[in-house]
Amino acid sequence: MKTIVAELRDVRRVYQMGATQVAALDGVSCAFGQGEYWSIMGTSGSGKSTLLNILGCLDRATSGSYTVRGREVSTLPDDELSTLRGREIGFIFQSYNLIPQLDVLENVLMPLQYRDDPPPDAEERAMHLLGRVGLSERIHHRPTELSGGQQQRVAIARALVTDPAILLADEATGNLDSKTALEILDLFDELHREGKTILLVTHEPTVGARAERTLRLKDGKVLEVRENRV
Amino acid sequence: MKHGFQAVLRTGVRSLLLHKLRSILTTLGVLFGVASVVAMLAIGEGASEEAQEQIKKLGSQNVILRSVKPPENLASNESTRVSSYGLTDTDLQRVRESFPGVRRAVPVRQLAQEVRYGDRVGNPRVLATVPEYADVTGRPLSEGRFLSTEDERRRLNVCVLGYEVARYLLPFRSAIGEQIKIGAEYFTCVGVLLPRVPLSGDPPAPGSEVTGEVFLPLSTGRLWFGDTQVKIRSGSREMEQVELHEIIAEASAPENVPMLAAASREMLTRRHKQKDYEVVVPLELLLRAEETKRIFNIVLGSIAGISLLVGGIGIMNVMLATVTERTREIGIRRALGAQRRHIVVQFLVETVVLSVGGGLLGIMLGVGIPWFVEYWFGMRTVVTPEAPILAFLISAGIGVIFGLYPAWRAARMDPVEALRHE
Numbered sequence: 019m020k021t022i023v024a025e026l027r028d029v030r031r032v033y034q035m036g037a038t039q040v041a042a043l044d045g046v047s048c049a050f051g052q053g054e055y056w057s058i059m060g061t062s063g064s065g066k067s068t069l070l071n072i073l074g075c076l077d078r079a080t081s082g083s084y085t086v087r088g089r090e091v092s093t094l095p096d097d098e099l100s101t102l103r104g105r106e107i108g109f110i111f112q113s114y115n116l117i118p119q120l121d122v123l124e125n126v127l128m129p130l131q132y133r134d135d136p137p138p139d140a141e142e143r144a145m146h147l148l149g150r151v152g153l154s155e156r157i158h159h160r161p162t163e164l165s166g167g168q169q170q171r172v173a174i175a176r177a178l179v180t181d182p183a184i185l186l187a188d189e190a191t192g193n194l195d196s197k198t199a200l201e202i203l204d205l206f207d208e209l210h211r212e213g214k215t216i217l218l219v220t221h222e223p224t225v226g227a228r229a230e231r232t233l234r235l236k237d238g239k240v241l242e243v244r245e246n247r248v
Numbered sequence: 249m250k251h252g253f254q255a256v257l258r259t260g261v262r263s264l265l266l267h268k269l270r271s272i273l274t275t276l277g278v279l280f281g282v283a284s285v286v287a288m289l290a291i292g293e294g295a296s297e298e299a300q301e302q303i304k305k306l307g308s309q310n311v312i313l314r315s316v317k318p319p320e321n322l323a324s325n326e327s328t329r330v331s332s333y334g335l336t337d338t339d340l341q342r343v344r345e346s347f348p349g350v351r352r353a354v355p356v357r358q359l360a361q362e363v364r365y366g367d368r369v370g371n372p373r374v375l376a377t378v379p380e381y382a383d384v385t386g387r388p389l390s391e392g393r394f395l396s397t398e399d400e401r402r403r404l405n406v407c408v409l410g411y412e413v414a415r416y417l418l419p420f421r422s423a424i425g426e427q428i429k430i431g432a433e434y435f436t437c438v439g440v441l442l443p444r445v446p447l448s449g450d451p452p453a454p455g456s457e458v459t460g461e462v463f464l465p466l467s468t469g470r471l472w473f474g475d476t477q478v479k480i481r482s483g484s485r486e487m488e489q490v491e492l493h494e495i496i497a498e499a500s501a502p503e504n505v506p507m508l509a510a511a512s513r514e515m516l517t518r519r520h521k522q523k524d525y526e527v528v529v530p531l532e533l534l535l536r537a538e539e540t541k542r543i544f545n546i547v548l549g550s551i552a553g554i555s556l557l558v559g560g561i562g563i564m565n566v567m568l569a570t571v572t573e574r575t576r577e578i579g580i581r582r583a584l585g586a587q588r589r590h591i592v593v594q595f596l597v598e599t600v601v602l603s604v605g606g607g608l609l610g611i612m613l614g615v616g617i618p619w620f621v622e623y624w625f626g627m628r629t630v631v632t633p634e635a636p637i638l639a640f641l642i643s644a645g646i647g648v649i650f651g652l653y654p655a656w657r658a659a660r661m662d663p664v665e666a667l668r669h670e
Contacts, residue, residue, distance in 0.1 A: 076583060076663045097587045104585015115580045115667075119262045124255075131255050132585040176584070 020051035022088075023183050023215050024073065029082035031068050031238075042068040044238035045082070050184070050217065055210040057218040057226035057246075060235035069235065070219045074186050075103045087183050104132050108177030112189035114169040116161035116176075122148065123157040126176045140179075147175040151205065167198035174205060178214075185209065185216045191225055203228050256590075260598040263574075274566045275606030277559025278646060282607045282639040284555055286614025288548040289635040291621060294628035296541040303534045307385050309502055311509045312528040313339070313495040313516065317488070330476065332489035333524035339516070343497050347511050349504030354381050356494035357469055360477045361431035363462055365417040372413045373461045374430060375493075376469025382441075384498045392424045392439030395465050399438075403467045407435035410460030411443040428462070433472050435464055505531045556642060559606070560650040567599050567654035578658050579666025588659040595658050599651025600644060607643025611636045 031043040043065045050056060060066040071077035072084055075091055078099075084091045086106050094102065109115075116125045126144040130136045137143065148154055151171035161169055170190065177185055187206070191199035203225065210216055210230075220226050227246050234241040264271040315334025343353045357376040362369055381387075382394040390411060399406050407428055414423040414437075423437045441461075476489045497512065499505045509529045516525050571578070578591055586594075615636070618629035 071664050074583065076667070097589075100582065100585055100587040103583060107583075109583050111580075111667075115576070115583075117259075117577055117580065119266050120259065124259075127255075128581070129584040132581075132587070132590055180585070 020053065022049050023052050023054075024086050025049040025084070026069075026072075027083045027085075029069075029072060029079040029084055031065075031072060031077070032080045041238050043072070043079070046235070046238070046240055047082075048233055048240065048243070050215060053210075053213045053215055055206070055216045055218070055228075055230045057220055057229035057232045058235065059220060059223070059226045059232055060241070061221065063237075064235040065238040066219055066221070066235055068238075070186065070188055073184070073217060074107050074109060075099050100132075104129055105180055106183040108180065108182035108185045110170070110173050110177050110185065110187040110190045112192040114161070114166070114173045114193075116169055116172055118161055121158045121160055122153060122164070122172050125161065125172055126179050129176060129180045144175065144179055147178050148172070150178075151175050165198075166194050167201060170194065170198075170202055171205070174202075174209075178209075183215060185214055187216065187218045189220055190218065191220075191222075199225075256594055256597050257601070260594065260601050263570075264598060264601060270566065271602060271605075274563055275602055275609065277562040278556065278603050278606030278643050279559075279610040279613065281552060281556035281559045282610025282643050283613035283617065285549075285552040285639045285642065286611055286631070286635050287617035287621075288552055289545070289638075290614070290618035290629040290631045291627065292541065292544050292548055293630040293632055293635075294618070294622075296537065296544075297630055298628050299537050299541075300534060303530055303537060307496070307498070308531050308534050309499045309505060310384060310530055311497045311499065311505065311512050312530070313343070313497065313512055314526050314528060315490050315493050316524055316526050318522045318524045330487040330489055333522065334490040335492040335495055335525060337491055339519065340492060340495050342515060342519075343495055343512070347497065347508060347515075349499050349501070349508050351498045351500040352380055352384065353495055353497040354378055354384050355466060355492045356381065356496065357466060357490075358493040359431070359469055359473050361473065362429075363413065363417070364429040365426065368417050370413065370416055372410065372416075372459065375461055375463050376466045376473075377463060378466050381463065381496070384496050388442045390440045390442045391422065392437070394439055395463060399465045400467050403471050404465065405433060405435045405468060406438045406464065408439040408441065408463040409437055410441050410462065412460030413462055414440045416460075430462065430464065431473060435468075502531070505529065556646060560603070560646040563599060563602055563646070564650040564654060567595065567602075567651060568657065570598075571595060571654050571658040574658075575661065575666050575669040578661055579663050579669065582661075582663035583667060591659040592652075592655040595655035596648065596651045599654065600647030603643045603647030603650070604640070607640050607646075610643065611639050614639065 026046050026048045029043055029046045030041060033040045033042055046065075046069065058066060058069060068077070072079055075086070075094075078094075079092050082092070086102065089102070091099070091102065117128065120128065123141075123144055126148060127140055130140045145154070145157065148157055151174055153168060153171055153175070156164065156168065161172065164172065170193075190206075191202050194202060206216055206218065207228070216229070218225065218229055226232050230246060232242075232244045232246055234244070313335055317331070318333055337355070340353060340355050343350060347353075354377060359374040359376060361374050363372055363374060364370075375381075377395070378400055379395045379397055382389070387394075392408070394408055395406065398404070407430065409417070409423050409428070417423065417428065418426060423440055426437050427434045428437050429435075475491055476487055497508060499508045509527060509532075513527050516527065581591065581594075615631055618631055621627050622629050
């Protein structure tokens with residue numbers, strides 16, 4: 019039995035739209051084990067983004083429970099939620115979301131900057147990760163001087179620098195050409211082999227099929243959970 | 249945490265450098281505000297120092313007792329009468345001997361005599377006094393010497409001319425050694441004074457186109473002109489008997505001046521049956537000048553304050569726009585673990601860097617303007633060390649005050665919304 023890293027239990031997320039209430043998530047339950055590689059799929063409007071926000075601790079469930087490493091998230095105050103994101107969640111966005119005025123190394127170091135106790139070896143750690151994603155030569159470049167694939171690699175290094183519980187990738191290959199996308203997906207496979215827990219939110223079946231398991235959403239409910247045979 | 253703050257500062261500066269022109273334009277408001285604060289303080293301080301120095305030259309340590317013709321005598325209708333009033337030698341004696349905190353006291357008689365050289369005639373103030381007068385009133389000589397104790401003891405017919413009188417009587421040559429006719433007597437001119445700035449407490453020279461003064465020894469004055477003076481008015485002759493027109497008492501230290509002034513007023517009230525005197529205290533004029541300076545500073549301060557306020561609003565405006573523009577960055581930072589306070593600090597640091605940057609440039613400009621004013625207009629300016637420090641603190645304060653709202657707006661954003669922002 020694997021350790022559970024993150025677990026959703028009957029999570030509902032209701033938005034108030036004028037007079038009516040819309041349930042973007044309507045009783046989602048799922049447990050993500052340590053070292054597992056998941057894809058979360060669904061068409062637009064299926065509740066994918068809402069689930070991503072809750073998994074990423076950017077938003078709280080209206081009801082139900084969400085725990086990360088055994089810690090209940092739904093009741094945390096804003097500051098602790100921020101700290102939790104900084105420690106346990108490694109975000110990888112579709113549009114990379116690097117800070118343009120910082121260079122590559124500074125972008126990777128940024129999540130550690132917000133810790134009360136930044137690790138003393140922060141810089142070595144960042145350099146090591148940039149080496150891993152093949153960007154040792156570019157540490158003082160600005161994001162705008164890099165290609166899309168390179169930017170996404172920087173973003174992955176940034177996500178890894180805090181050694182988070184979950185790597186949360188949101189359409190991470192959506193802005194890339196197919197060759198570069200494959201390179202990034204290969205990198206995810208590599209990270210998976212090293213034992214990282216990866217949640218890949220996507221609407222592309224080919225991308226979703228790369229993960230061990232797929233959670234498929236429809237209308238805010240879990241449609242199916244499927245093991246992918248690679 | 250220290251490392252963290254350095255990173256925040258570095259990021260802040262870099263974000264500002266990303267929009268160089270915008271940042272520079274934003275700082276202009278504070279720059280000019282601070283520059284005007286520093287420059288105005290320097291010019292105001294210079295003007296006031298100059299005024300104070302002038303008053304001090306006229307004797308801020310002095311208390312001047314002056315004879316004044318009492319009002320009932322003015323109403324007199326008799327065609328000829330002798331009115332006797334004013335300060336006496338006894339008053340002088342009392343001031344000299346029994347006053348606390350007085351160093352010396354100088355008697356002055358004013359003589360209503362015509363002054364003539366050749367065909368040039370004038371009616372300047374003719375003052376009979378003692379040698380210490382020049383020291384006590386701080387009147388420097390332009391040439392020759394002032395009255396001496398020898399002149400006084402031997403009742404010599406010598407005189408010292410004020411600059412304006414010398415220029416009037418002898419426009420094109422030195423007056424030294426010349427025979428000046430005062431009343432019916434001839435006096436040898438031994439010295440000429442430097443011109444002086446008129447003081448508001450001075451009585452004007454009566455009915456004369458010549459300003460300024462002529463000095464002669466007190467003893468000589470008594471010898472030739474006595475205590476009684478004849479004034480000819482329209483249709484009447486008026487005789488006045490006044491022993492001394494002025495007693496200038498010098499305090500032993502500036503802090504003794506109020507005591508000396510009070511003692512003088514008290515003594516005169518007690519000894520004189522009628523109000524035939526007045527007490528003029530240059531120090532009080534000085535205090536009035538201080539008050540004027542204070543008002544001047546308040547007015548200048550308000551003007552500078554308004555420009556700083558406008559500068560602050562300018563910064564706030566730009567920062568609000570910046571916050572909107574960088575919504576996505578805020579979302580990213582929040583997603584990567586930044587708490588609200590981190591966002592507040594980040595934007596606050598940027599605002600303070602803007603305003604302090606403007607402040608520092610403003611201080612440089614503000615120190616430069618007085619230098620320029622002094623160089624081109626010859627006005628005195630004094631940059632006190634407090635002015636730049638004050639200006640610096642004000643600009644930092646503006647950064648904090650006008651930065652808080654934009655920073656709070658930034659921190660309040662919902663990270664989900666912020667990340668979605670294009």
